[in-house]
Amino acid sequence: MQKTRVLTGITPSGTPHLGNYVGAIKPAIQASQDPSVQPYYFLADLHALIKCQDPKRVQQSRLEIAATWLALGLDTDNAVFYRQSDIPEIPELTWMLSCVCAKGLMNRAHAYKAAVADNETAGQPDPDKGVTMGLFGYPVLMAADILMFNANKVPVGRDQIQHIEMARDMAGRFNHLYKGQYFTLPEAVVDERVQVLGGLDGRKMSKSYNNTIPLFASEKKLLKLVRKIKTNSLEPGEPKDPDSCTLFQIYSAFATQEESAGMRQRYLEGIGWGEAKDELFEYLNMHLREPRERYMALMEDPGHIETVLQEGAERARAEAAPLMERLRQVVGLGRFI
Ligand code: TRP
Numbered sequence: 267m268q269k270t271r272v273l274t275g276i277t278p279s280g281t282p283h284l285g286n287y288v289g290a291i292k293p294a295i296q297a298s299q300d301p302s303v304q305p306y307y308f309l310a311d312l313h314a315l316i317k318c319q320d321p322k323r324v325q326q327s328r329l330e331i332a333a334t335w336l337a338l339g340l341d342t343d344n345a346v347f348y349r350q351s352d353i354p355e356i357p358e359l360t361w362m363l364s365c366v367c368a369k370g371l372m373n374r375a376h377a378y379k380a381a382v383a384d385n386e387t388a389g390q391p392d393p394d395k396g397v398t399m400g401l402f403g404y405p406v407l408m409a410a411d412i413l414m415f416n417a418n419k420v421p422v423g424r425d426q427i428q429h430i431e432m433a434r435d436m437a438g439r440f441n442h443l444y445k446g447q448y449f450t451l452p453e454a455v456v457d458e459r460v461q462v463l464g465g466l467d468g469r470k471m472s473k474s475y476n477n478t479i480p481l482f483a484s485e486k487k488l489l490k491l492v493r494k495i496k497t498n499s500l501e502p503g504e505p506k507d508p509d510s511c512t513l514f515q516i517y518s519a520f521a522t523q524e525e526s527a528g529m530r531q532r533y534l535e536g537i538g539w540g541e542a543k544d545e546l547f548e549y550l551n552m553h554l555r556e557p558r559e560r561y562m563a564l565m566e567d568p569g570h571i572e573t574v575l576q577e578g579a580e581r582a583r584a585e586a587a588p589l590m591e592r593l594r595q596v597v598g599l600g601r602f603i
Contacts, residue, residue, distance in 0.1 A: 272303050273417035273452075275310035275350065275408070278327035279318050282334045283478035284550075285463040285471030288519045293460055294421065295338055298345045305345040306415050306582070307335070309575075312350045312357070312407060316400040332571045334481060337561035348578035350411065355586035359410040360403075362597060366439045367406055367432075375405050376428055409433035414586050416450040421457065430454035444596050448589075461519050464512035468496045482561045485551055492547040502538030513539075517546050520553055 274294060282291065298305045309331055314324050328349065340347060350356055372378065378401060382393045405428075412420055412433045420430050430452055437449035462470055465477030472478065479491045495512050508514040508530045518526040529545070537545075564571060594600050 267302065269302055269304040271306065271416060271418045271450075272297055272421065272455075273306040273308075273412055273415055273419075274421050275308050275313065275411055276331055276335075277310045277313045277317075278324065278331045279314050280327055280473040281330055281478075282481045283471060283473070284481055284516065284519075285465065285478065287338075287481050288461050288463050289423070290421075290460075291335065291338060293457060295335070295340050297421070298341055306417065307340070307345050307347050308411070308578075308582075309349045310408075310411065313404065316398065316404055329565065329568060329571065332575060333561050333564040336564055336571065336574065337482075337557045339557075342574055342578065346415075346578055346581045347574065348582045349575050352575065352579035353414070353582050353586050355583065355590040356407070356410050356414055358590055359414055359593070360407045362593060363409050363413070363436045363440065364403060364406050366443055367409075367436050371432060371435060372402055372405065374428075375402075375432070376425070377404060378402050405429045405432045406436070409436045412452045413437050413449045414589065415582070417452045418450060419455045420452050421455045424456055427454045427456065446596065448593065448596065461515070463519060464515055466491065466494050466496065468512050482554065482558045485555075488551060488554075489547050492543050492550070495543065495546075497539045497542075500539075502541070503536040505536050506533045508533040511542075513542050513546050517549060520549060 274290075276290070294305070294307060297303055298307070309328050311324065311328055314327070318324055318327075332347075332349075335347065336342070378397065381397050381401065385393050385395050408429050409432060412430070413436070420426075420433075422430065431454070434451045437451055441448055465471030465475060466479070467475065467477045469475050469477060479488070483491060492513075495516075497511065497513065500506055511533070514529060514533060517529055521529065533542075
């Protein structure tokens, strides 16, 4: 049976938080245990350079993200787990795709459009102020990530659907121009069931709002942060609405259906906020204790993480190198003899 190739990239630009776990890491690790799936998961570290020019942060984030996925049980025997920057074929393919990709297509990419719109709002006469070629051409790099491994499915957030469509566009154009089926057309998969978690202030948990709870915060820190989650002024004994409550939302993202139903009942019966927070902390801590310990041990052993990623890169390159070799022939850059 031909396995479905599922590929996704994680941009290392911060410390993984509960929202990342629920929205991306957990579903990806679950998918990696499905025997009909061949996962390709990678650290999109070339992408990280678009937004972050602080080498220490890029380096630290790469390590933290790799340690996080391993600590949470990613099966690297099945999943090909690698760093984008270890695959030199990816930037090479990026160039080939750049040469068949219309500039006008990139003008429509939303990250670029948002940067231009910000300049306009700020009354900036140059609409491209602060826009690098990295930001402008970012969907081409992403297309190379995907097309290199002939991914069938790409699980992404809504904001990334456009990029998958652009990758299909580039694949189709290359196939057409060079008259062959070199690339599989990828499909975006947006899982409607995946939850978007609220953060400390009730807005979406996101690094850019500075309202996150790091997945592997120490016990003490976790308690402190849970206590900071915004609630309202209802007193203990007054019935509370679980559906508009961040505490309940985070709890139910981790809990079983029965546990959530039980907690829902306690909201209706008027659980106090202090108690609800203590329960959430206990629950999270119980689930995160073991992976946190594994995470700490991994962070102490970067050599091990390096070995795992090198093995992943080797498996990835075993596919990328022959494809690139073929593509060189196809575009007229093959050897003379
Ligand atoms: N751009 C994606 C994001 O910001 C990360 C990413 C890079 C990616 N390359 C990819 C996702 C390829 C899926 C496939 O979330």
